[in-house]
Amino acid sequence: MPDLSQESRAPAADNPRALDADVIVIGSGPAGMSAAIGVAKAGLKVIVLDMQPTPGGQIFRALESNLLARPSTDKLLNALGPTYLAGQALIEEFRSVAAIDYRPETTVWELRAEATVGWLRGNSAGYLRARQVVVANGAMERPMPFPGWTLPGVMTAGAVQTLLKAGRLQPDGRVVLVGTGPLILLLAEQLRRLGVRPSLIGRTDTIRDKLAAVGSIKLSAMAPLAKGFGWLSRLKLAGITMRTGVSDLTAYGRDKVESVSLSVAGRTIELPCDLLVVHDGIVPATDVAHCAGLAMEWLHDDTSWKPKTTEDGRAELAAGPSLTERPCAIWISGDARRIGGADAAIAHGRQVAACIVAELLGVSLRSELVKGASHVARTLSARPFIDKAFPRGIAAQLPEDSTIVCRCEELTAGDIRSAIHNGATDMNHLRGIMRCGMGPCQGRSCAVTVARLLAEDSGTASPSPFRARPPLRPLPLVALANLTGLDPDLAQIVSLEDKPVDGVEVHAHE
């Protein structure tokens, strides 16, 4: 057999990888679109991979088709309002740059730090290679386990917004909103414009949070704050019941949610309910970055991970053994790097593009980079206030023993606690012995809670997530069998003659 150990140690210089593009961008939301435009306009070859059929990300989801379907979507567009319509210019610019090789409905199931990306579209899959990769896969809503959160009819605020934008559907029946953060208030205002009247908006944040946050208000953050106050006053004028400082949320029902209970000002109230909409803020989607073996940072106060990057978005490899000997060629931008919303994502995507152009084309863009950095800082200036004014609510308390933590394998906090008391010491150990985080969602919904349950016992200061392995998302066998773009250094075609015959292995290459 050829000595693979020798061959695989001769990388880079004398054996350049066949490249499909200069840059691959993962995600075509605000950050991804703006990064792709920046590098393409500088003459670099860029491929953009995105799960959705049209560009825009979750914030501008289906904006193109909703604009195209006017006037039948006038009512919807009016309800979604200016924060949604603001995406039009960026999407049009993204579409107009002919040099961008945009590949929609394409899922990323692997990322390697040297800039190799595993992709899936329909039943076709393969690898693509570039000199640099920009990870702009956005955010997810913070997992918030509470009793009954797996019942049909319990959905996140983001899910309801997606159904509005991409499904042109609005909630019907008895609707209750519970949680915290700007998104749930924006959703409530959008629903009000459609004539949907929730029986209650229960907010976990308090007036005291707002007072504590006043010191964090910056002048440049006044516009987004004014927008928020506008939503609140219109909801109040419409006579929609809103309570602050709620806690102890429980959803009841057999095959679907039938009622909810929560504590308001020390009193427990119970409401009939057909749709319970929950939200506890958003956190970076770390699945792709984590798969690449990038360093993660545990934010203790926020109980979430974010990838470790420079302000410009350059990622670094986690300590320890790595699957690649080449330098890390990954950048992370937008909400996937740090929660900041669309404007901050657009500014940061542009900044990443400028950095990549400067590096790959060897040009100095010093003044642009400085200007870009200050623009990024300005667009993030409302965040310190928002983080203080809307602290995590339902997820702040660790769940009681009977509450499901791992939605896929239906493991409760009690199941996990007892495994920890019986000696399980880390996430991968728990996964191995009880399948926690091993179901279809691959730990996306439970990882944070499991990490906190471990920390509750051992007092670990910075827990590590489950080790992520490709494929990150289900890959049909037919796609796997026909993978394209395999690395010639690593792929070995083995014929049937290599298989053992009568128990004796035949070495065809000996």
Add this chain to the structure above:
Amino acid sequence: MFIPVGAVEATITIYFNDQAITARTGETLAACLLRAEISAFRTTPVTGSARLPYCMIGHCFDCLVEVNGIGNRQACLQIVEDGMRVTTQQGVASIEWGV
């Protein structure tokens, strides 16, 4: 639980457990099934409890269905196609051994 905002331009047909459902070109399978008031997309492999979509953006995997014979497809990411055949996943997957 959900009703259309305005008129639905449903021009194609999909089949959910052999029941014909009209669908709008370009919409996700999850949105289409929720509008059709489907009460559960699947039941779980562990306790057999009913599930509907939770996150709608591809993170929670609660909307899994079988599409044209292939299981574990995320209905929230799948765009409807005329004639698409969708079935619920009941509990643990089983394998039918051929003869």
